[in-house]
Amino acid sequence: MNKIVEGDNVLLYLDRKRTYLVKVEEGKTFHTHKGFIDLSSLLSKEYGSGVRSSTGVEFIALKPFIADYAFKSLRKTQIIYPKDIALILMFSGVGPGSRVVEAGTGTGALTSALAFYVRPNGHIYSYEIREEFIKTALKNLQRAGLADYVEIEQKDITTGINEENLDSIVLDLATPWLVVPYAYDSLMGGGSFVSFSPTIDQVVKTVEALEEHRFVAVETVECLMRRMQTERGRTRPETLMTGHTGYITFARKALGKDS
């Protein structure tokens, strides 16, 4: 069951900076600057196996992780980074079985990650208004084998949320503060609200809206991830670094005093 079969998505690993996400199909070849690879030759090999290109360079065939899908998603917009998805998951309480509303879908990178972790009994309801994004996201979800756990709704979430009694609401959109009143109504007691925003101004407006709506445990963080170059006698942090992606705001719904 760890064998590569027709239709599998495989991550071809050359080195840290060069990996390729390919779909393995009988008779297909994949062209790299190191020569071409006969993808048929991967069929029924075990994951982790090496395969050589026409010029003799070895690639390792890995099963893609959800972080790989996120980085390799067919992009039409800025994606959210795996480091931020990781914190969103951990501090939102989302896990197997969670029912989550997410918006906007975009290319589905965050959607895929959420879907991956709520399996097999949870569900993601993802809101997106732009039709072309919905198409791209569906392709990305299908490629990652996660389409069954997601329902994409073509609706502007700042006009309302259809679901109720949710575990969590996760937002990656320009005006998260407009969603806060609907989020409050749609979450179960103690349910979590999460918003990812690049600017301070978005954070301030969102935090103010949360505090007006009886959310508690309101907290905003940012995460700086730095890679190390590890080599005996030459170990050092990497020179270039992503200095900022966005701030993540978390909160939990407290019930009204009269309820």
Add this chain to the structure above:
Amino acid sequence: MNKIVEGDNVLLYLDRKRTYLVKVEEGKTFHTHKGFIDLSSLLSKEYGSGVRSSTGVEFIALKPFIADYAFKSLRKTQIIYPKDIALILMFSGVGPGSRVVEAGTGTGALTSALAFYVRPNGHIYSYEIREEFIKTALKNLQRAGLADYVEIEQKDITTGINEENLDSIVLDLATPWLVVPYAYDSLMGGGSFVSFSPTIDQVVKTVEALEEHRFVAVETVECLMRRMQTERGRTRPETLMTGHTGYITFARKALGKDS
């Protein structure tokens, strides 16, 4: 089903810096510096409800997230931070259904988090040599309702791993490089190796061992998480920050050329 029942663990939230993890039992009271709380009064209330202490101060009763359990674990050792657990999860590929070996168990903070995310079909095999840690970890796992997903083995993992065909091996111990040969044998092709270490020297030795054992995609990162104080007209990052917890090294097993 979002109601508090006898035996539930509840997070009493006063403010960002003061939260208390309590077990709700008939007739029990909880003492705080803001007066005492009659825990019976929480029974059959909905999560998210407020409860007042004897001095009239309101606390919100929240369902604890796995990150809360990690922070509140009965500590006898340094715990791993939720931000690091989050990255370990995301870049290890661990998720629902994964079979994972972990060591050392310690107080079970990382164990609990891994168990939470592999539910309902995955399993954690956790290695620990010190009997008192095993006891503490079991208590923490039971409290979090995750004991069914974990088997703790009293064994020194630097002498060998019993399981085979694992999805992932996650280490938080002093000498991770000694485990690398056993990790290679116990992982399935493409399986992931993760190690958390506070010092550079541990990282260098571990990376060297990984590169000697045909692991690929070897990568080491560190994560700096900073909280924001958000208040209109006074927004700024927090003054104090945890500057370092540890480095996280990731790798994936490539199969031997002859296999």
Add this chain to the structure above:
Amino acid sequence: MNKIVEGDNVLLYLDRKRTYLVKVEEGKTFHTHKGFIDLSSLLSKEYGSGVRSSTGVEFIALKPFIADYAFKSLRKTQIIYPKDIALILMFSGVGPGSRVVEAGTGTGALTSALAFYVRPNGHIYSYEIREEFIKTALKNLQRAGLADYVEIEQKDITTGINEENLDSIVLDLATPWLVVPYAYDSLMGGGSFVSFSPTIDQVVKTVEALEEHRFVAVETVECLMRRMQTERGRTRPETLMTGHTGYITFARKALGKDS
């Protein structure tokens, strides 16, 4: 000339976390939790010499650097950190010979550092409204031997600046944006404006004021400094870190189009 003489300020170094700034005077003793030190015994010793306390513990007598004075200033307010003073200097162009207006004086930590670097021909004009701060700052300046290079003016700088043709204006006060119009008039062409502010909101208002007043090269930075614990086999960044002190905004005066 590297000998300790009567009246010198000496930094007694015990270890990285324990240093003491003392004034050496005949017949004076200094009490530490490691016993007392006869300060007379330091007289006519060379800087760098060790001296033993009554319990036999060795302290090293160092000539204090300006960074030591900043950290050891008689505090009545929050001081600005040496790391930030360092960036202020480097990017303001302030150096030997510069004429600089500074506000507010506070305890004189930043004042002292500016005075140290503009010696011997430059001058600092420092504005402060609160009398008790002026007294403290004067003491700190005298202690550091820098009083001759500074004139403290008891005036609210948001109501105007007396000096003209300045090289630089350096602000560490609550409402720097109110000073921008006066700063423009008092700087020479190309002169530099610097403002240190803890909050984002102060930065935004100040940058807006600068852009309205024909300042160019407007730039805001923050500096995170992290200490390393260096020990073979156990090297790692320090656990605790100051996560935020403030943002520093720099700008340079462009002359009006008609001038």
Add this chain to the structure above:
Amino acid sequence: MNKIVEGDNVLLYLDRKRTYLVKVEEGKTFHTHKGFIDLSSLLSKEYGSGVRSSTGVEFIALKPFIADYAFKSLRKTQIIYPKDIALILMFSGVGPGSRVVEAGTGTGALTSALAFYVRPNGHIYSYEIREEFIKTALKNLQRAGLADYVEIEQKDITTGINEENLDSIVLDLATPWLVVPYAYDSLMGGGSFVSFSPTIDQVVKTVEALEEHRFVAVETVECLMRRMQTERGRTRPETLMTGHTGYITFARKALGKDS
């Protein structure tokens, strides 16, 4: 005296990312992608004045700061960043009047900065073995008007230091630990040692050498500087950031027990 004269170096400022360091000479023109600028037209204008290119775009003529010279030095090697130079200055105690040995000279960026701050009575002795670097450094020093404060010696500093009774020794070279014994002998009591190194391994070896040679107050730091994009409603840290330049190690000489 704030007027531009023949032979002045002027920083032409277009925007934050586009500045040009030019030498103003009668009859010279400077070509940019925004058209050419008649440099003669700058003569006898005040610094801070605007000048228009042949296509009508305005550039502001600024007097270059030492940080500008450092960034614009004629590079044949990796330069040290102004943020690091700033910390070196602040924590080394170097200032007006200091006598400092520096190595290696490289293109003279750090040399220039040290020379700038020790004026008018201090002096820099800079060691460099490679002839082509010495030539470049001399050009850079002359351009910045600082050549009088520097003596470049063509000598390998790991074989010895000629000067004595120094205030400070500042190293930016591959094997700083080899210089430690000579540094100890050449510094006055309490004098400061500073070393800038990109890798952890260099830091560990240097710290060990310092501790073997009765240096005290040994401390290693790194500095992360992040730029903000400041714009009302869109304020955020910049996306890209230099994640690592190097570690800076500081120490001070304690005299031997018998001296």
